[in-house]
Amino acid sequence: MTKPFRGVMLLTIAVACMALAMAVSNALAQDIKIGASLSVTGPASFLGAPEDKTLHLYVDKINAEGGVLGKKLQLVIYDDGGDPNKARTFATRLVEEDKVVVVVGGTTTGATLAMAPIFEDAQIPFVSLAGAVEIIDPVRKYVFKTPHTDRMACEKIFEDLKARGLTKIGMISGTDAFGKSMHEQCLKVVGNYGITVLADESYGAQDSDMTPQLTNIKNAAGLQAVVNPGFGQGPAIVTRNYKQLGITVPLYESHGVASKSYIDLAGPAAEAVRLPAAALLVADQLPDGDPQKPVVVAYKRAYEKATGQPVSTFGGHAYDGLFIVIEAIRRAGTADPKRIRDEIERTTGFIGTGGIVNMSPSDHLGLNLSAFRMLEIKNGDWTMVTATH
Amino acid sequence: MRGIFSKRRMTLLVLVALVAVLPLVFPSGYYYRVAALVWISALAAVGLNILMGYAGQVSLGHAGFFGVGAYAVAIGPARLGLASWICILLGAAASGGIAWLVGRPILRLKGHYLAIGTLGFGVLIALVLTSEAKWTGGPDGTSVARLAVANMRISGPTAWYWISGFVLVFGAWLALNLEDSPAGRALRALHDSEIAAALGGIDVARHKLWAFVLAAVYASIAGSELALFDGFITPDTAGFLHSIELVAMVVLGGMGSVLGSVVGAALLTTLPQLLTVFVEYEQALLGLIIMLAMIFLRLGIVPGVQRMLARSAS
Amino acid sequence: MDGFATMAEFLQFAFSGLTVGAVYALVALGFTIIYNASDVVNFAQGEFVMLGGMVTVAVSAAGIPLPLAALFAVALAVGVGVALHRLAIEPAHGASPVVLIIITIGASIFIRGVAQIVFDRQFHKLPSFSGDAPFVLFGATILPQSLWVMGGAGAIVVVLHAFFERTILGKAVLAAAANRLAARLVGIDTRLIMTLSFGISAAIGAVAGILVTPITLTSYNVGTLLALKGFAGGMLGGMGNPLGAVLGGLLLGLVEAFGAGYLSSTYKDGIAFVMILVVLFVSPRGLLGRRSVERV
Structure with missing residues (x-):
């Protein structure tokens, strides 16, 4: 037998084994x-x-x-x-x-x-x-x-901004799929609310320090609020850097951080941060008449x-x-x-x-949009924002 | 090794037989898909093997070229109205051109600076594909128009199984011919000892450069195939991890062996499908396999097995 | 913008760059020490940083005081570093540089894979060592923890320098790096030296991870990008030169911060890799490289 021929045999056996292993056992057809x-x-x-x-x-x-x-x-x-x-x-x-x-x-x-x-x-x-x-x-x-959708999150945020009379904002977005997509959707609808974006910055998904970008936003004249589309650890670092730089205008996060770990990671810097999220996060605070409460x-x-x-x-x-x-x-x-x-x-x-x-x-x-609730972080926990008019 | 049963012909025969016979045991389209993915990855690996196995250099950013090929067929037809097959060629030309530009200054240096240079370059390509969302669709990816030949849209695992299988056989044939050509011999001489090759009158840098360019073209065409097959592509295709995966295919299968590259591609493509039960351990296992293979089976699977068999026969 | 604001802005970017750069510098330093001792480009260097942070988080979560947890994390990372050398690099003795690179890449994937099983896939934080109230300097702010990172990096450089210049063992490491055969001829145990180098590198990485976690958070997969960036810093400074590695890392951090601040933040992550290419095209020896580029 020539050397290559043995190779063929071996390969054939290997492929046959693989095919066997790949065969998934079909369970009961009634399921x-x-x-x-x-x-x-x-x-x-x-x-x-x-x-x-x-x-x-x-x-x-x-x-x-x-x-x-x-x-x-x-x-x-x-x-x-x-x-x-x-x-x-x-x-x-x-x-x-x-x-x-x-x-x-x-x-x-x-x-x-x-x-x-x-x-x-x-x-x-x-x-x-x-x-x-x-x-x-x-x-x-x-x-x-x-x-x-991320567009709905943008609309919910802009609604809230408008209600508070804040119309000049800065944006700092993650360059991951979530941040980038939401950033785009926000820019599409921002005009409908009479809001202008003064500074538009971004950060990489694994960045560990966003103070340079936030410094640029901070220095934008007339800044009234900042919106941060992003998920993962990025928003937690943005929130900490925000506090470090002493920026005092309201910070809005997205529904992408709607889990307790964001509050844990951002720590005290997360106080007064607002974000649109589902009722689930404030389950126990929902009024008894709310149809979603039992679920x-x-x-x-x-x-x-x-x-x-x-x-x-x-x-x-x-x-x-x-x-x-x-x-x-x-x-x-x-x-x-x-x-x-x-x-x-x-x-x-x-x-x-x-x-x-x-x-x-x-x-x-x-x-x-009514599916979204505007939440604010107070004392390290989510609270519902009652309409501010 | 001359004659009808030269190593070159045997390798080709094995490949043709595999591509032709496998469908007989395939119970469903899913198997066609996995096999087509194997052929596509194998094409990129066979190309990379020209660089690694013959020229003794490594590219840690090879997925970058894969990405160029993939996005060429995504952007060209959708934004510029070009035919898909023209975009495959354009992508390949662009990849070859970039490889030439990047490789020329770096390959003049001795040692493994190409690994470092390609690493940087690969990450940059992925970054551009992620950032230029207007053209590339950004990190969420973009859909790719189907390949159409004479107004017939080509899609589905079976069609792509045969296309990718044919392209792989053709690519392997080219690589094997190269191995036996004067240029190939020069490259191998260079792998053994650069100094000796240079003394023998071989333009070392030029040969390495052409190996790099060729490897880039292979990867680009494989990328185009994947994009057309999936009909959807994301920048991860060009990312560092995919580059590592391609390198791992070549070294696992056996550097310098065309059949080895195919085996390596088959292993790394089917492994995640086999390990679905051990998802938690997949990454650890992959790392362990790469380490163990490099330590104990340094020749790679195919050459290692060949040597073992030769020993037991004698 | 008035002069004061411009100055504050500049300083803010510089603080950011120096903090991040100090971490790159430590990773680059770790690379260099292993490279000098064994010619191995260790792509698992970033995993030591990850281990430092994650192990400290896990151990201190179990109720162990932070300093003790940190010590344990460093010890564990050293153990992993030594194991990496003895179990993966040494058995492949005589393999080509490509094979060694791939082994370390395999090791980094393996360590990451094990870390996500042992720990989890969440992000974690550590408390700052000296509180979170930032210092204000000419209108710019800096966290106490940033000073810890910079100070820690400085201390490591000083200690290492003293080790290499003042101790017999340190001199033996340098001798082995300069000429392995000659070192062996004069009776230096080069095997021990290599193991030692892996251990030192791992310790440096782990300390960097512990110092920076209160600022940057950590998870099982923070190592990859850090390894690439640190590696770029090392290239920039000149492969094989410890001082160059530190300067290269710091410079990379600064360029990233100023790039993001003054130009655009879109391609911030690309800066490191553009730098690699520029160094290769223009001056492969880097800023403070060795005499020879070729290492046969």
């Missing part, structure tokens, strides 16, 4: 298979990890209570690490190998946009958990999403009990996505993907952690 590709690891893991935990928590719970339509739910979750190319491969795998009937998530916008065409082609409904407005605008027949309080309790970690709005997006899908399956009375899609689109009056969802053929998000 309703729900798929997901989330960024459980990687730079967006602080979004993906709570989503992952939430899906597991509630699917187990539903199964323990007897499942849906008398069938058990089966959850297939892959970790794309935020890499769109991997996400697309997992999307193909969910469709072709796992034969899921519906998909919840997509953690990042990039992963969502990479996966969307696969589910469109396969006619599998796909409820994304990512932020950008591009996901649902223009509307794709099989693609939905649960989180508020958000129950989710918060369940999540914190199961994980021992404070609840974040990101896990809430997964909760909303899962239950929109389950209610659609119940209404459809079948696990047929097309029927599920039709019923998701007919979702009305669904009370989730993010707000009250009313979808339609032209609106695959179904939330309006």
Whole structure:
């Protein structure tokens, strides 16, 4: 035998082994298979990890209570690490190998946009958990999403600024996907509120010091407020630098920092910072008549009990996505993907952690600005801002 | 090694056989997709192998060229109205040109300064792709128009399996020919000892430069393929981690071995699919595998296995 | 803008640059020490910084007082550094520089992978050593912790200098760096010297991580970018020159801060890499490089 020929044999064996290992065992056909590709690891893991935990928590719970339509739910979750190319491969795998009937998530916008065409082609409904407005605008027949768009966050902030009579602002945005997308959306709608951007700065996702950029903003004549679109640790450092430089005008963060870890990381510097966020963060402070109160309080309790970690709005997006899908399956009375899609689109009056969802053929998000609450950080905790007129 | 069963022909035969036979055992389109991804990565790895295996230099920013190729087919058709296949060529030309410009001054230095220079250059490309959102769509990425030939849109894993498989065989054929050409022999002489090669009258810097340019063109074409296949691309494709992944493919498979580059690409592409159960440990495992392979299997998998077999046979 | 405001602005940028630059300098210094002793370009250098911060956070969260936790973190990083040399670099003895580079890259991926399992993927903070009330100087502000970072970096440089110039062991390290064969001939245990260098580098990295975490926060993946930036600083100063590494790191921090302040913040992260290329094109020896570029 020649040397290369042995190589061939070895390679063939190796490939055969791989093919075998790749073959996924098909579970009982009666189960309703729900798929997901989330960024459980990687730079967006602080979004993906709570989503992952939430899906597991509630699917187990539903199964323990007897499942849906008398069938058990089966959850297939892959970790794309935020890499769109991997996400697309997992999307193909969910469709072709796992034969899921519906998909919840997509953690990042990039992963969502990479996966969307696969589910469109396969006619599998796909409820994304990512932020950008591009996901649902223009509307794709099989693609939905649960989180508020970044444009809505901008509008909510600008509404609040206008109400306080602040019209000259500085912006400091992260150059990560979230910060950049929101920055763009904010610039698109800022004119509608009669607000002008005096200084427009940015920082890298892993930057450790933003005082130079903030110094430039501080020196802009007539500055009345600063808006910081960004997520991750960046906003916490911006907030600390803000305090260090002694800037006194109001600071607005985005819904991207809507988790307790922001307050912990930014420390006392976070006092009086405002941000738009879902009711979930102030679950216990909601008035008793608020229709969202029972839902958000129950989710918060369940999540914190199961994980021992404070609840974040990101896990809430997964909760909303899962239950929109389950209610659609119940209404459809079948696990047929097309029927599920039709019923998701007919979702009305669904009370989730993010707000009250009313979808339609032209609106695959179904939330309006009222879903956002303007929060202010006081004494190291979130408080609701009552209208300032 | 002459004659019909030369190493070159055997390698090609193996590749052609693999590409032709694998679909017989594929149960679904998902397998076509993973295999197509393997062929695409393998093309970039085979190119990088020309630089690493033949010329003994390493590029730590090779994904930058991959990104140039990918964004060429994303931006060209959408913004300039050019045909996709022209953009593949333009991307390849741009990558080769950039490699020539960057490599020329650096490769005159002895030692491994190319690794450092390409590292910086790769990060810069990724940064430009992230920052110039008007053109590139920014960090969220941008969608890519489908490849169309004679008004027929080419998409789907099966079509791309055959395209990428064919391109890989062609690329491997070129690389193997190069290996046996006078230029290839000069490059290998250079890998063994630069001083000896220089004394033998070989223009060391020029040969290294051409190896670098060629490697960049391979990566660029692979990038174009991936972008057209996925229909969507983000700047991460050009990032440092992807560069490392490409280098790891070449060294795992075996520097200097074309088949090795394909095996390396296959391993690193399928690993995340196999390890979905051990997601938590994926990164640690990957690092461990790279370290262990470099320490104990310094030749790489294919040459290492070949040597082991040769020893047991004799 | 009046003169005072201009001056305040300038100072503010300088403070920012020096704080960040001090960290780059320490990473670059760590690179240089290992490079000199063993010719290895250690891409896992940033992971030592990460370990310093993360281990201190984890240990002090368990109720151990901060100074003790910090000490433990440094010791652990040294252990990892020594293990890196003994278990990964030494067994590959005689391998080409490319192979060694790839081993250290593999090591950095491995350390990061283990860190995210042992710790978590969240960001963490440490309390500032001397409070958070900034000092005001000519209208610019500086945090007490920044002074800790700069002072710490300065102290490390002084201690290292004394070690290399005043102690037998230090001189042996220098001798081994200058000519390994000659050093071995005069009876210096070069293997021990290399292990020592990895240990010292790891300690420097860990200290940098501990000092800077109260300002910049830390997580399992802060190492990669720091390694690249520190490496750029080392290149800028001249590969293999400890003093050059420190100056290169500081300079890089300053250029980044002034670039972000006066020009644009969009390409701030690119500055380091443009500098690498410029150095390579114009003067491969860097600012204070060694005589020879080639290391055969």
